[in-house]
Amino acid sequence: MRRAHLLGLGFLSPALAIILMLFLIPVLLTVMFSFTNMSTATGISGGAYEINAASLRKLADAGAQESFVETLGKESFVVDDAGITAAAAAYGEQFANEVGSQMLGERFSSRRDLERAFRKLKSRPRSTRDIKKAADLFKRSVLNIRFETAGGLVDAVTDNGIEMTPDQQELLTKTIYTGWTWTSDNFALMAQIPYVWRVAGNTVLYVVLTLAASVGMGLFLAITTFYLPSSAASSFRAIWFLPRILPNVIFVLMWKWLAWDTGFLSSLLANFGVPPRNWMLDTGVNAWVFIVLINGIVGASLGMILFGSAIKSIPQSMLHASEVDGASRWQQIRYIILPQLRWPIMFICAYSTLSLLTSFEYILLSTDGGPGGATEVWSLMAFHTALDNYAGNLQYGLGAAMALMLVIVGILASLVYLRIFNFNDLVAKPRIEQ
Amino acid sequence: MRISIENFTKSFGDTTVIEDMSLEIGDGEMLALLGPSGCGKSTTLFAICGIHRMNAGRLMFGDADVTEVSSQKRNVGVVFQNYALYPHMNVYENIAFPLKVRKESKAEVDRKVQEIAGLVHIGELLQRRPMQLSGGQQQRVALARALIRKPDILLLDEPLANLDAKLRLEMRSEIRRIQLATGITAVLVTHDQVEAMSMCDRIALMDKGQIVQLSTPKDMYESPSSDFVAGFLGNPPIAFLDGTVADGGFRLANSQVTLPVPSGIEVPGEGAPMRFGVRPEFFQPGNPLKVPGKVSFVETQGREELYDVTLENGAVLRSIQSQNAGFKLGQEVSWGIEQDRVLAFGPDGNRL
Amino acid sequence: MTSSNFRSWPLFLVLAVISMPLVIMYVYLFVDTVTDTTAGSLIPDRFTLHHWRFLWEEPETGRVSIWTVTLNTFIFATCTTLINVSASVTAGYALSRLNMPFKRFFLGGILTLHAFPTITLIISIFLILQMIGLYNTLIGVILVKAALELPLGIWIMKGFFDNVPWEIEMAGLQDGASRFTVWWKLVLPQVQPGVAALSVFVFLSAWSEFILPQVLAPSGSAQVLSTYLSNLIFDDMKPDFNMFKSVGVFYALPVIVIYLIFNKQLMNIYGGGTKG
Ligand SMILES: Nc1ncnc2c1ncn2[C@@H]1O[C@H](COP(=O)(O)OP(=O)(O)OP(=O)(O)O)[C@@H](O)[C@H]1O
Numbered sequence A: 001m002r003r004a005h006l007l008g009l010g011f012l013s014p015a016l017a018i019i020l021m022l023f024l025i026p027v028l029l030t031v032m033f034s035f036t037n038m039s040t041a042t043g044i045s046g047g048a049y050e051i052n053a054a055s056l057r058k059l060a061d062a063g064a065q066e067s068f069v070e071t072l073g074k075e076s077f078v079v080d081d082a083g084i085t086a087a088a089a090a091y092g093e094q095f096a097n098e099v100g101s102q103m104l105g106e107r108f109s110s111r112r113d114l115e116r117a118f119r120k121l122k123s124r125p126r127s128t129r130d131i132k133k134a135a136d137l138f139k140r141s142v143l144n145i146r147f148e149t150a151g152g153l154v155d156a157v158t159d160n161g162i163e164m165t166p167d168q169q170e171l172l173t174k175t176i177y178t179g180w181t182w183t184s185d186n187f188a189l190m191a192q193i194p195y196v197w198r199v200a201g202n203t204v205l206y207v208v209l210t211l212a213a214s215v216g217m218g219l220f221l222a223i224t225t226f227y228l229p230s231s232a233a234s235s236f237r238a239i240w241f242l243p244r245i246l247p248n249v250i251f252v253l254m255w256k257w258l259a260w261d262t263g264f265l266s267s268l269l270a271n272f273g274v275p276p277r278n279w280m281l282d283t284g285v286n287a288w289v290f291i292v293l294i295n296g297i298v299g300a301s302l303g304m305i306l307f308g309s310a311i312k313s314i315p316q317s318m319l320h321a322s323e324v325d326g327a328s329r330w331q332q333i334r335y336i337i338l339p340q341l342r343w344p345i346m347f348i349c350a351y352s353t354l355s356l357l358t359s360f361e362y363i364l365l366s367t368d369g370g371p372g373g374a375t376e377v378w379s380l381m382a383f384h385t386a387l388d389n390y391a392g393n394l395q396y397g398l399g400a401a402m403a404l405m406l407v408i409v410g411i412l413a414s415l416v417y418l419r420i421f422n423f424n425d426l427v428a429k430p431r432i433e434q
Numbered sequence B: 001m002r003i004s005i006e007n008f009t010k011s012f013g014d015t016t017v018i019e020d021m022s023l024e025i026g027d028g029e030m031l032a033l034l035g036p037s038g039c040g041k042s043t044t045l046f047a048i049c050g051i052h053r054m055n056a057g058r059l060m061f062g063d064a065d066v067t068e069v070s071s072q073k074r075n076v077g078v079v080f081q082n083y084a085l086y087p088h089m090n091v092y093e094n095i096a097f098p099l100k101v102r103k104e105s106k107a108e109v110d111r112k113v114q115e116i117a118g119l120v121h122i123g124e125l126l127q128r129r130p131m132q133l134s135g136g137q138q139q140r141v142a143l144a145r146a147l148i149r150k151p152d153i154l155l156l157d158e159p160l161a162n163l164d165a166k167l168r169l170e171m172r173s174e175i176r177r178i179q180l181a182t183g184i185t186a187v188l189v190t191h192d193q194v195e196a197m198s199m200c201d202r203i204a205l206m207d208k209g210q211i212v213q214l215s216t217p218k219d220m221y222e223s224p225s226s227d228f229v230a231g232f233l234g235n236p237p238i239a240f241l242d243g244t245v246a247d248g249g250f251r252l253a254n255s256q257v258t259l260p261v262p263s264g265i266e267v268p269g270e271g272a273p274m275r276f277g278v279r280p281e282f283f284q285p286g287n288p289l290k291v292p293g294k295v296s297f298v299e300t301q302g303r304e305e306l307y308d309v310t311l312e313n314g315a316v317l318r319s320i321q322s323q324n325a326g327f328k329l330g331q332e333v334s335w336g337i338e339q340d341r342v343l344a345f346g347p348d349g350n351r352l
Numbered sequence C: 001m002t003s004s005n006f007r008s009w010p011l012f013l014v015l016a017v018i019s020m021p022l023v024i025m026y027v028y029l030f031v032d033t034v035t036d037t038t039a040g041s042l043i044p045d046r047f048t049l050h051h052w053r054f055l056w057e058e059p060e061t062g063r064v065s066i067w068t069v070t071l072n073t074f075i076f077a078t079c080t081t082l083i084n085v086s087a088s089v090t091a092g093y094a095l096s097r098l099n100m101p102f103k104r105f106f107l108g109g110i111l112t113l114h115a116f117p118t119i120t121l122i123i124s125i126f127l128i129l130q131m132i133g134l135y136n137t138l139i140g141v142i143l144v145k146a147a148l149e150l151p152l153g154i155w156i157m158k159g160f161f162d163n164v165p166w167e168i169e170m171a172g173l174q175d176g177a178s179r180f181t182v183w184w185k186l187v188l189p190q191v192q193p194g195v196a197a198l199s200v201f202v203f204l205s206a207w208s209e210f211i212l213p214q215v216l217a218p219s220g221s222a223q224v225l226s227t228y229l230s231n232l233i234f235d236d237m238k239p240d241f242n243m244f245k246s247v248g249v250f251y252a253l254p255v256i257v258i259y260l261i262f263n264k265q266l267m268n269i270y271g272g273g274t275k276g
């Protein structure tokens, strides 16, 4: 590699490292996670295998034969070395030896059978209570024991004398695993969510309405302030630019106050006999009005600035020319200014479509998708599913799958944009070749 | 249409750019507003077409007072310095724009565009964009756009400034031809005296927001009202000699040379400062009123040669002569001034 | 606009009416922090500093002191700015001026990365930070925020470097300086306005950031002002808007000061403009 190339890569390396760590790996992991069933329940590190009341129920639900589930749930009594050693410690060598010599390897399906067998022994403990306790020493069960690996579980189950067909074995290890596993179910699951289509529709509605509002308002602001004397223009620009730089928590707080049942709107309308209510959340339509206003005004700030500087770069003489040619103000806007704003408008549309599609902060802070899911959009749904829901079971895998849809849309869109906005113009050849 | 500007004053904020200017332009006349950069030519033009409002004064088109009328209603065609063609419209749409905003019918627009395109010779360029035109072609389009709705008045703001020398020559006569053909009243803003002299019926020479002289080109060249006017017109420019009145003649500064004063002028009192202006064509070897000096600069201009002659007191006279005179740099010469063509100026710069 | 063919007062009027709601919200945002209003009324009637008590009173149990939170926010914004600007300045120069393999690929990649806003990454970043133990720490959020603003930063700096005349660099090389020295001594000073504008932009963006701290560092010790305020708002059953607004104004104050100082540069950078 040429030395000049090393220099370039060297300059790029800090950025590359950060991008690799915090963009590429996360994107890849998003893909990976979307093919798992990770959730709060499974945890994010590995899990374990444990047969217990809950997992037996799951097993039955997953379609295991009733008898198989029953045997797994039952205890059995096996005379083995471990039991004999324990018996020796508790009830003396003699009893242990007798059990060892006469019954080693025998298996009993209930304690009663084992007790009966013990009673035939000479050196058995005296009291019935002790016999029961001694029998308990030989109790063998796979219930409530954690196994780190599937193999350990299968061995333990077979050791307990439970025969399994390979099918049963697979079903068992799959169902009772407490950690996360690979799965492609998320996408099917997503399609089955009853409100998913509504959310998709909301997303389209949100993007279209907000885009229209912000481009419309942005154009309006840019053009009107252009025609105003500069002092008035800069005051209005300041008023409309502030929403863009105010922290969004505060901006939304102002709207909440406006809409609250003790807030400005309610107090104002009380004078006209309108009962107070939370204007932002009382109906779906109202919630949408606020969402579009809040997001639209923030978008309009950007539009105002971009369109404003584009209008400023139109030569004055061209505007003068149109005036002496007889154009009214409306005709000047329609025929001279707007046509020359075509690129900035296209740029804003492209840029905002993408960022709106994935942005949800203002919705999260204002309506949080409510009332009743009326304003839930796709990215918010992914956020709710994976990181913040009332049920408390955060479904990382499903959420990642939802986010993945956005990643795909994002990549496709930006490839299209690179086409439209003539990427080649942006890549100039270096003029110094060392 | 006659234009009359009466007591026009214009200021931007605190700076007054034009003060109390009056100017009358006759019907069908082509008038040049000539002057150095920043003297207020464009400002005057913008006031006539209504882009700027006048701070004081009155503007009449014919018998109508248009002082408060908006640009849109004045019916004035303007060709801007950089043409101000609309880049997103093709030539046809550019020319048709003034008619379009008046909502004229398609057929009518088409007929007029074809007609005007023929007049300015751009009939085959109508589908191109302004970017795809040469400077001269853009110029013609701008002219066509200004003329299409038969304006009462045509204003041209430095229309030739962006053209190369050859095109400038061609467009000069072209614009004049079109102006004469349409009989329109026209105002041409320029800082190029050759343009003003060759194209216009009269010239209004401006300086610092004032009209210093208003007359025909010939008149202005031959009898300028001040040394500023004399210096502005003529290429190569006039040469000035500074001195004082002595014994009823003109004594060169720092020198004993005394020249006679042209006949028929009122000589100021003895010792008063005075200025002589000598145009290069009137300082020739053959003239009788000799002044000795040394050739300090020679420039060959093809058909002619231009000489600077430095006099003993350091003043410089200029001479233009047909080629093959063959004077060398550094040569001592004694050439003569044509006495009656000398322009004499008083201490305030005004012509005596 | 120097033309006098159009009247401006009708536009002024329309704009004034449309701006009314915003102006009302701004005015009440400030006024409400130092006044009390009788319920149901619109006009404040008493002056009070009571709403600002969070500045000097001991925090309620379970809440962190506002000063700790402010310090956290400041550290968060400053570090993010430093990391982001350093990486943007070097990478922007490389992409604007230096020879390297796959340059087109890098540039296109950076543009594409811009299409991955928070939500697409935050789930996996949340899990990654938990795995490597940076969950609930400022370091984690700082790194993530710096990274998320990186594509834009690189792009903006590239724009500024593009506008530096090549002749400056060529002259520097002829004078015997190395490419690095040329960059450090000759080119960087030329893009100083760009560095300043980007710094202000990133600082403000980090200062205002909400989602990242909310998800990646929600606990008390790493809280920043945005999460502090939003917790306050979400926790209370009976909202005390005057107090929320006081915290809000306290939080917004640096933003407003910075806006007043850097107004021009900010308009420029938010407008996507890269002209120095
Ligand atoms: N909008 C304005 N605000 C303030 N001053 C102005 C404005 N427009 C013009 N001026 C000033 O008015 C004076 C006259 O300007 P004008 O454009 O009329 O000059 P000009 O004669 O056309 O010069 P040029 O030949 O360079 O075009 C100049 O000094 C200029 O600086």
Ligand SMILES: [Mg+2]
Binding pocket: B041, B042, B043
């Ligand atoms: Mg001018």
